[in-house]
Amino acid sequence: MNQIEDMQTFVRIVEAGSITKAAEQLNTVKSAVSRRLSQLEKRLGVTLLTRSTRAHTLTEQGKSYYQHSLRIIEEVADIEAGLTQQNYALSGSIRIAAPLVFGLEHLSQALLAFNERHPEIVFDVDFDDRKVDLVEGGFDLAIRIAKLEDSNLIARQISSTRMVLCASPAYLKTQGTPTTPQQLSTRHKKLQYYRSLENWHFVEDNGQSVNIKIPTALTSNNGSFLLECAIKGTGLLYSPDFICHQAIKDGKLTIILKKYLANPTIPIYVLYPQNRHQSHKIRHLIDFLIEYYGDTPSWLID
Amino acid sequence: MNQIEDMQTFVRIVEAGSITKAAEQLNTVKSAVSRRLSQLEKRLGVTLLTRSTRAHTLTEQGKSYYQHSLRIIEEVADIEAGLTQQNYALSGSIRIAAPLVFGLEHLSQALLAFNERHPEIVFDVDFDDRKVDLVEGGFDLAIRIAKLEDSNLIARQISSTRMVLCASPAYLKTQGTPTTPQQLSTRHKKLQYYRSLENWHFVEDNGQSVNIKIPTALTSNNGSFLLECAIKGTGLLYSPDFICHQAIKDGKLTIILKKYLANPTIPIYVLYPQNRHQSHKIRHLIDFLIEYYGDTPSWLID
DNA sequence: GTTATTGTTCAAAAAATAAGAACTATAAGT
DNA sequence: ACTTATAGTTCTTATTTTTTGAACAATAAC
Numbered sequence: 271m272n273q274i275e276d277m278q279t280f281v282r283i284v285e286a287g288s289i290t291k292a293a294e295q296l297n298t299v300k301s302a303v304s305r306r307l308s309q310l311e312k313r314l315g316v317t318l319l320t321r322s323t324r325a326h327t328l329t330e331q332g333k334s335y336y337q338h339s340l341r342i343i344e345e346v347a348d349i350e351a352g353l354t355q356q357n358y359a360l361s362g363s364i365r366i367a368a369p370l371v372f373g374l375e376h377l378s379q380a381l382l383a384f385n386e387r388h389p390e391i392v393f394d395v396d397f398d399d400r401k402v403d404l405v406e407g408g409f410d411l412a413i414r415i416a417k418l419e420d421s422n423l424i425a426r427q428i429s430s431t432r433m434v435l436c437a438s439p440a441y442l443k444t445q446g447t448p449t450t451p452q453q454l455s456t457r458h459k460k461l462q463y464y465r466s467l468e469n470w471h472f473v474e475d476n477g478q479s480v481n482i483k484i485p486t487a488l489t490s491n492n493g494s495f496l497l498e499c500a501i502k503g504t505g506l507l508y509s510p511d512f513i514c515h516q517a518i519k520d521g522k523l524t525i526i527l528k529k530y531l532a533n534p535t536i537p538i539y540v541l542y543p544q545n546r547h548q549s550h551k552i553r554h555l556i557d558f559l560i561e562y563y564g565d566t567p568s569w570l571i572d
Numbered sequence: 573m574n575q576i577e578d579m580q581t582f583v584r585i586v587e588a589g590s591i592t593k594a595a596e597q598l599n600t601v602k603s604a605v606s607r608r609l610s611q612l613e614k615r616l617g618v619t620l621l622t623r624s625t626r627a628h629t630l631t632e633q634g635k636s637y638y639q640h641s642l643r644i645i646e647e648v649a650d651i652e653a654g655l656t657q658q659n660y661a662l663s664g665s666i667r668i669a670a671p672l673v674f675g676l677e678h679l680s681q682a683l684l685a686f687n688e689r690h691p692e693i694v695f696d697v698d699f700d701d702r703k704v705d706l707v708e709g710g711f712d713l714a715i716r717i718a719k720l721e722d723s724n725l726i727a728r729q730i731s732s733t734r735m736v737l738c739a740s741p742a743y744l745k746t747q748g749t750p751t752t753p754q755q756l757s758t759r760h761k762k763l764q765y766y767r768s769l770e771n772w773h774f775v776e777d778n779g780q781s782v783n784i785k786i787p788t789a790l791t792s793n794n795g796s797f798l799l800e801c802a803i804k805g806t807g808l809l810y811s812p813d814f815i816c817h818q819a820i821k822d823g824k825l826t827i828i829l830k831k832y833l834a835n836p837t838i839p840i841y842v843l844y845p846q847n848r849h850q851s852h853k854i855r856h857l858i859d860f861l862i863e864y865y866g867d868t869p870s871w872l873i874d
Numbered sequence: 875g876t877t878a879t880t881g882t883t884c885a886a887a888a889a890a891t892a893a894g895a896a897c898t899a900t901a902a903g904t
Numbered sequence: 905a906c907t908t909a910t911a912g913t914t915c916t917t918a919t920t921t922t923t924t925g926a927a928c929a930a931t932a933a934c
Contacts, residue, residue, distance in 0.1 A: 272574045272890095273648055290911060302892050304913060308848065316655045317847035322707040322724065324901060324911060329851070330664050331655045338651040342644065346575055349640040353618045353633045362632050405622050408629040422624065422930080545619040549631070574921095592880060604923050606882060626880060626932060724899075 274346060276310045277339035279303060280318065284328065284336050289321075358550045361390030367404065367412035371493040371513050372431075372538070373397045376569065377413060380562045384555060391551060399465065399491060404543050410552050411542040415510065418539060425539040426556055429563035431510040433534045434571070435470070436523040441503035450474070451482050451530050459487035459505040461496040470508060472530040479532055510536065512569035525571070538563075576648060578612045579641035581605060582620065586630065586638050591623075660852045663692030669706065669714035673795040673815050674840070675699045678871065679715060682864045686857060693853060701767065701793060706845050712854050713844040717812065720841060727841040728858055731865035733812040735836045736873070737772070738825040743805035752776070753784050753832050761789035761807040763798045772810060773834040781834055812838065814871035821873070840865075 279296065283303065286292040293300040311318055318332035328336065356362065368377050374397060381393050396402070396409070404412055404423060418425055437445075445457050451472035462468070469481040487505035490496050493513045500507035500514070501522045507514060517523040540556055542548070581598065585605065588594040595602040613620055620634035630638060658664065670679050676699060683695050698704070698711070706714055706725060720727055739747075747759050753774035764770070771783040789807035792798050795815045802809035802816070803824045809816065819825040842858050844850070 271577075273576045273652075274574070288911070289913095299893055300912070301894075301914080304911095305891085308913085311848055314652055314655050315849055316659045317849045317851070320707050320710075320845045320847060321912075322705075322845070322900080324899090325705065325708040327707055327710040329847075331658050331851075334658065335651070335655055338647075342648060342651070345640075345647075346644060349637065349644070350575075350616055352640075353616050353637055356633055356636065357618050403627070405624040405629055406627040408622075543622045543624075545622060545631075549619070549633070590880070591882095601924060602881070603883080603925075607922085610882085623881075624931080626930095 271313065274343065276306060276313075277335075277343055279306045280310065281336060281339050281343065283307060283319065283326075284332075287326065359390070360388040360551050360554060362551065363392045363394055364411070364551060364555060365394040365396070365407075365409045367396045367398065367402045367407060367409045369399050369413060369415055370397045372413060372415060372510075374494075376512055376563075376567075380559055383562060384558050387558075388551075388554075391555075404541065410549075411540050411556070414539045414541050415536055416539075417537070421541075422544055423541045424544055425541050426560070427537045428540050428556070428559045429538045429567050431512050431536050431538060431567075431569065432571070433508060433531060433536065434511055434514065434518070434525050435506060435508050435527050435531060436500065436514055436518060436525045437506045438501050438503040438522060439524055441500075441505070442524060442526070444503070447524075448526055451480055451527060454482050454484050454506070454527075459485050461499050461505045461507045462486045462489040463493060463496060463509075464489055464491045466508070471532040472527070473532045474530065510569075511571050512567070515569040515571050518571055573615065576645065578608060578615075579637075579645055581608045582612065583638060583641050583645065585609060585621065585628075586634075589628065659849070661692075662690045662853050662856060664853065665694045665696055666713070666853060666857060667696040667698070667709075667711045669698045669700065669704045669709060669711045671701050671715060671717055672699045674715060674717060674812075678814055678865075678869075682861055685864065686860050690853075690856075693857075706843065712851075713842050713858070716841045716843050717838055718841075719839070723843075724846055725843045726846055727843050728862070729839045730842050730858070730861045731840045731869050733814045733838050733840055733869075733871065734873070735810060735833060735838060736813055736816065736820070736827050737808060737810050737829050737833060738802065738816055738820060738827045739808045740803055740805040740824060741826055743802075743807070744826060744828070746805070749826075750828060753782055753829060756784050756786050756808075756829075761787050763801050763807045763809045764788045764791040765795060765798060765811075766791055766793045768810070774829070774832040775834045776832065812871075813873050814869070817871040817873050827873070 279292065282292040282296055283289055286295055289303050289307065290300045293303040296303065307319065314331075314335075316331045317329050318335055320327045320329060366377075366381075373395060377395070381395065385391060385393065396407070401414075402409065402412060414425075415431060446453075448454050448458070451470075451474060454470075469483045471479065471481055473479050484506070488496070488499055493509065496507055497509065497513055497517060499505065500509075501517055506526075507523070514523055518525060540559060542552060542556075581594065584594040584598055585591055588597055591605050591609065592602045595605040598605065609621065616633075616637075618633045619631050620637055622629045622631055668679075668683075675697060679697070683697065687693060687695065698709070703716075704711065704714065715730075716727075717733060748755075750756050750760070753772075753776060756772075771785045774782050774784060776782055786808070790798070790801055795811065798809055799811065799815055799819060801807065802811075803819055808828075809825070816825055820827060842861060844854060844858075
């Protein structure tokens with residue numbers, strides 16, 4: 271039972287004026303069209319077309335069915351075409367999950383810039399450092415700043431960040447500025463981001479790698495707050511450059527032990543579900559983000 | 573490509589919340605539903621549902637398609653149900669082809685009586701003694717007063733009429749009242765209906781059948797006019813009783829040679845096209861007509 | 875770590891549909 | 905009135921589409 275094809279066939283018969291002509295126009299044989307019509311009438315339990323060898327007349331029901339069919343066929347076509355257009359249109363909403371600080375400080379700027387070009391798009395950004403389930407949360411994409419784990423999501427790297435170790439000039443003046451990793455062990459405290467590792471990983475001049483653990487002055491799940499604390503001299507901050515770059519440029523924080531840090535570079539990815547047909551606007555936004563941050567993002571130090 | 577079934581399947585998936593449940597509700601297996609959904613997405617070139625092992629989320633296009641689908645499914649069901657209702661409803665129009673005199677004098681009364689019971693029905697009656705093509709003319713039914721010829725139409729007898737030979741008392745006084753068919757041959761003239769036979773057919777007392785031909789006083793295609801002429805004494809009238817019954821009851825015409833007429837009874841049929849599904853109102857009207865005229869129609873003489 | 879549930883994929887079976895030929899009916903041409 | 909041509913139906917056979925059922929992969933839930 272294919273109601274739409276029945277409608278299309280019936281409309282063709284009515285407009286062509288004969289089953290034979292309708293069959294030609296539908297690129298099929300008259301027997302198929304004849305059978306379709308009689309099956310349709312049987313299903314509806316109604317005579318649509320009174321037919322003799324060479325003349326046709328629409329019954330009242332036939333007229334009604336014809337008119338409704340015209341409308342339905344058009345509506346269905348519009349709906350299906352509309353979906354594709356929607357797919358290509360740079361409009362509608364994009365729902366994004368982003369880490370707190372990166373989202374507020376950097377992603378927001380990029381999104382605003384994108385929005386200037388494509389004002390029809392409405393962003394719905396959820397700032398949260400916790401790992402969210404894209405599918406369950408209904409997100410179109412998520413920003414993740416970390417090495418990738420296995421998942422059924424697609425990832426594209428949009429930029430990268432570099433970890434730096436820094437402290438306020440005042441703090442360094444009081445506690446001394448360490449020049450080797452080993453010197454951290456004495457008289458230093460760290461500002462601890464709740465998700466990151468307790469130990470800091472260094473590579474010494476001789477190529478030996480070393481794990482250093484120093485006491486924690488304060489733990490928080492908010493990178494900005496830790497930054498404030500570092501500026502106030504509460505302790506050492508081990509932080510991605512996109513968080514502390516401005517404070518460093520302003521001289522409020524000083525980088526230390528730069529050359530000893532192991533694996534300081536962390537990729538920034540955009541993740542999205544494995545959709546067979548990716549919406550055009552999503553692809554467009556990802557391309558935009560890659561271009562926006564580029565090889566020299568604003569948080570780059572030197 | 574069955575768009576409506578695709579829509580129904582998709583709606584079921586969305587509302588059931590999972591492909592497996594949707595399959596159960598649709599009395600099929602999950603593989604069929606899964607395949608239908610992926611084929612649909614492929615055809616539309618759009619992801620409707622972002623799905624992982626246990627969670628589903630509608631994409632924007634999915635939401636749009638879901639809502640449109642709901643509406644279209646309902647509309648199509650309404651249209652199809654509407655046709656059946658239309659079929660059973662005693663409303664709408666009935667187009668009838670009827671012979672002139674019978675139509676004006678007798679059918680019209682029956683139709684008005686029917687209309688009193690079913691005022692929603694609008695009659696469209698075409699009065700014409702010529703044989704019309706029901707299909708070409710778009711007629712629902714036709715009245716035919718004659719022995720049936722072969723045709724692809726369905727016939728039901730609704731009543732019958734009897735042919736009588738009559739003349740005005742004044743005419744018979746002048747020309748003499750014939751008591752045997754043979755006596756017609758002298759001094760008589762006939763009023764000729766254009767479609768009827770030139771010869772009159774009789775059965776004599778001895779069982780011998782005989783064809784009599786007498787001169788024509790006047791020919792017309794209008795039975796009422798011939799009746800008027802007969803009353804005025806222009807000639808003999810060979811006529812169905814539904815035309816002359818009142819004049820005979822009023823004594824304006826006298827029946828002659830009644831017992832000699834061969835095959836005086838002519839059936840009155842209602843004809844309609846061979847529709848696989850006859851509309852309820854048409855069947856109803858035919859039943860009404862048979863009941864209305866019954867075995868003793870108003871034109872019956874004794 | 876194990877089990878249970880969900881969705882996908884695949885080959886085979888079943889159902890629906892189309893094709894092609896034969897047939898009926900009738901309009902048009904002669 | 906006869907022949908020819910055209911339109912529609914019906915039937916059997918092909919073809920296409922859809923469904924099934926099983927095996928599999930992925931991942932929540934226990």
